Amino acid sequence: MVKRGRILAFFLIVLLVGNLMGFSTNGILKNIKLGLDLQGGFEILYDVKPINANQKVDRDLLLSTVSALNKRINVLGVSEPIIQIEGNDRIRVQLAGVQDQEKAREILSTQAKLTFRDVFDQKLLDGGDLQEGGAAQSFDDKNRPIVTLTLKDADKFGQVTQQILSMKPNNLMVIWLDFIDGVDSFAAESQKDPSQQKYLSAATVSQVLNTKNVMISGNFTIEEAKQLADLLNAGSLPVDLHEVFSTSIGASFGELALHDTIFAGLIGIALIYLFMLVYYRFLGFIAVVALSIYIWLILVVFDWMNAVLTLPGIAALILGIAMAVDANILTYERIKEEIRAGKSMMSAFRAGSKHSFRTILDANLTSIIAAVVLFYYGTSSVKGFATMLIISILVSFVTAVWGSRLLLQLWVNSRFLNNKVSWFGVKKSQIRDIHEYNEEELVVRGPLRNADFIKHHRIYFMVSGAMTVIGIIALLTMGLNLGIDFASGTRIEIQAPNHQLTKDVLTKEFDELGYKIEDITLAGNNNEMSISRFVGVLSKEEVAKVKAHFVDKYGVEPNISTVSPTVGKELAKNAFKGIMFASLGIVLYVAFRFEWYFGFATIVSLLHDAFLIITIFSILRIEVDLTFIAAVLTVVGFSVHDTIVTFDRIRENMKIKKRVKTYDDLAEIVNKSLIQVMARSINTVLTVLIASGVLWIFGAESIKNFSLALLVGLIAGAYSSIFIAAQLWLVMKAKTLGKTKTKPKDKEKDYDPEPQV
Template structure:
């Protein structure tokens, strides 16, 4: 008997979801904060150093410096700046959407120590003699832009001007910003066309006034900036740039458009596949995946997250991973239907039996994402943040949401006997009278004997790894500046670029390099690398020169050797901790042999990715580590689902007498999960290939790493990890004369949601 109330509840839920999502999506998208790589801007990591000999850098000193930088950024009018203190002696500044990056960087790094000196560079007055917050942008009697100041003691200013008058003909009061003892000299600077001092007015009489006017060759904007920086206060320390990256606005806009388009294509392919292959459950998965994307963006805006290019990739990958939970559940339901159970019983049993595999898979991926967040920097943290949110939200939508919606239809009775709605033909369904269990079902892969040919795959893997190691030893890794240090310049042009022409152009502007690579769909992007990390002045210079030639502001990133070494160390720590955490978790949830086999498979995948990158000469940067950790988390999903089925098949046997019986169990388990493995990796590949083919140029190496890792991970889960476990278990059987299997009581279960 059909329960119309549940059908009505299902339709009402769909209407509520649609009426909530459709009108609120655009406002949420407008609230999403874009990172530097999507709207342009720059990021600088400053090393805080003493300004004077003997000065100690304390936490309060660094905090005061961060506050001073915040005040200066307020002068720029930048919305939502990011200023973070790191390691108690570093400050990371991120400013997105800044149009004049050169002026902004100068404004941040200048000491803002104002001083008044005579022509012999003797200090007469400094910033301590000025009233705080009284600097103003103004105009003189000739309507020229000036900055006006107010002295604390007009009598002191009178005494100083009296002394200057007596020094004729050198009766100048020289005004300096950040005068450097032993380096700057008025007499030397006065001979230059662009002197380092602000101005040097002649003083012809004593001035007993508290009002001081600084004039010079200023623009209106420059007087506003100077007044603002003087009011913000001088920095109590010296700031040294040890890492910086700047992204031109055109690069950011193009990257956003291309990557979003690639993501839409990839996600659409997943939706089509799910609807065609799984029919009604697939359509419900499409609904919950749409809710998943909406919730991700909503949560991300609520926590004031900054969306970066890798963050978009994480969101799209999250869709592929979220669908994994649906596939595991739907495959289980189909198995229950095939043994002749009713739709209601199949739904309940499939939902319950799939829960532990879904939970274990999500926990291990979450572990890798958390490690990535802890050890990652800037855009990689954005990727990790999005991945963490994706995992948590996907658990809500794919596990609870999908079961709620499908459960309403199942318990309404409208699907009774309609196995075709679940993507099954009636020929594949056995009668309940035949007494089949799900573990007895035949599969499309029953001819495959994985265990008997395992040594061939061991040999193939060993040969590939040896060749990879040799190639790695010969070619080394093509390390990006993240790890090797140096400078990377990326040029975007409207026309096709030529390597020889770009190399000559760089030589003509005084920055020669032989390391120039042309890329892009129309060969309109040139990437030049330098072993030296450029100074702020060199960065500003090369950006001005290249923008004048090519019409677009280039991207320039610099990494000091110190930061490069730290990134290498953090990458090793991240991989080691993630691997250790996963092996401990798998060992606790299953057994130590499965944990060891899983980690060997993961090391196999990671090394395979590294070897391929070495052979193809692809650049290895910090996003490559993000890709490796993502694959570690994703590959373990496959392995866990396989081990979960092996454990289930083992529990049917009270005693295993020999290796042949164990081989039968392993083969059967692999055949039963192979369809699920193919489907899940296929859905993620849809997104990865779309990002690789249609996404921004800067994310393509990341996408290639993911594709290699996905294929290697699927291969190792089936043909390496499971086979290694078999060999270890085989030794145990040989040693003990058999294996007594104690059926484990499941610690977690899952009932379908009840409405």
């Protein structure tokens, strides 16, 4: 008898959650902060240097510097800046949505040290003599913009003016901002055109002034006068800041990247939903409901965390959807197996859920290990990718393991699905009488039931070995096309929709600017985009000069990134550490949860996958940047994810078989285990390839290399899990057969001492 109350409960839950999603999604999307790569802005990493020999850069000084930078950012009016202390002597600043990036850059790095000097550059007063908040923008008697200052001590100012008055005819009070000893001088600056002079003003002192109120006049605009007053009120920086890394992204670039990536994501999600509905039918419908809740929950958690959404973060979300599907596929394939074994619908649901839980747990934990290492060693947008990946894995575990099963359980317990095996994609002809099974028999069904994946394991090893040799030769002869993230230098990206760019024209323009370009890459349907790289780090003045040139030439502001040699080496070192520690952590976990042989086979498999990606990028001369490392670590996590599913089935079948005494016994277990997980492996890889494929085809230009690395790595991971890891474990495990202590006659009877490996 059908229990309609369970079905009604299902629809009520779906309706309730659907309404909650509908009412809250728009608000959540509006609240989520976009990173600078999605709305434009810039990011700078500063080395913090002491301003004198007696100063020590410690935590307190770094915090004081952060506080001073925050005051300056308030001058800019930027909402929700990100200022982070990194290591012992670095500060990273991210400002998204800044309209005038060069102005912001100047305000951040200027010392804003005000000094009053005589014509011989002797310091008479400094910013410490000003009252706090005593600077203001005003107008003189001719309605010209000026800056008024309020001093702490009128008598001191009187003494200073008297000293200057005694220096006739050199009775000028020169007011400087950021005077540099040994570099700046009034004598040199006074010979320049007034618009080029560095000092703010040089006023004649004709009488002793015992006053607290001082006026700075100059060729100010109202905006310049207000900015100067704000800077003086914010105070001078307690340290020197040396720029070692920077990247800037125009607002149009960010808007286009956001549009393209969201469009790619919607296509990917739609294709994944369609695949699940077509292949898994009713189970696919449950999965679509659970995945929709999963996406909404991720956005809710991201909003609660007040996190910043970056372009790689969106890619991680889309990839996370594909990985969340895997948990559903694992459960559904096990349920279908139990149905084919002749179990009732309720028994099949319980058994399938139970058997898949441990596999899902192990697989997700290994992926989290890779994501945590990525977060620890990553910087900026890579941390954003890792954060979203961790959230995705945790939320998918909740929705796929509990949410999806709860919804399906309501239908199963209603008994409505009894005898409706076709709703699960199972034909009645595939169902076997449960009484026909032998206790230790490993039964496989489907079109691959007679396949032998073990027979040609030597060929698999030879193919992988040949690919490895090709990779080594490629790396030794061609190396990697390292981006400036690792090689250091400057990267200039131009996107001019109404122009067709050429290498000759761009090379000529950079020659005119005085820069020798190492490499120019053209992209876009009409070569409207170019990426130019050269050795050497541009200063902030040079960055402004290059931007102004291309704005005049093409009407667009280029994106400019600079990386110092020191930072480039550090990033390369951290990338190597990240891959090594992630691999080590995963292998140790697999060895602990399974056995040492499984752990060894896993590390060979994941190194195989990572090296294959590196080989492809070396041969095709594709640029290797920070997102490439994120892709490699993601592939490492996913490859082990896939390998664990296979190993878990082998371990389970070893317990069923019980008596494993010959190589043939072991080979049968491995081969049938591979057949049993093949449908799951193919379907999971398809969903992840859909996600990464649409990102590569339709996503933003800046993550195409990232998406390509994922595509190559995920295909390699699916191949290595089945044809490398499982086969290698078989070869190693076979050598241990018969080494346990048994009677000689038993060994002679039950064990073939020379297995055909």
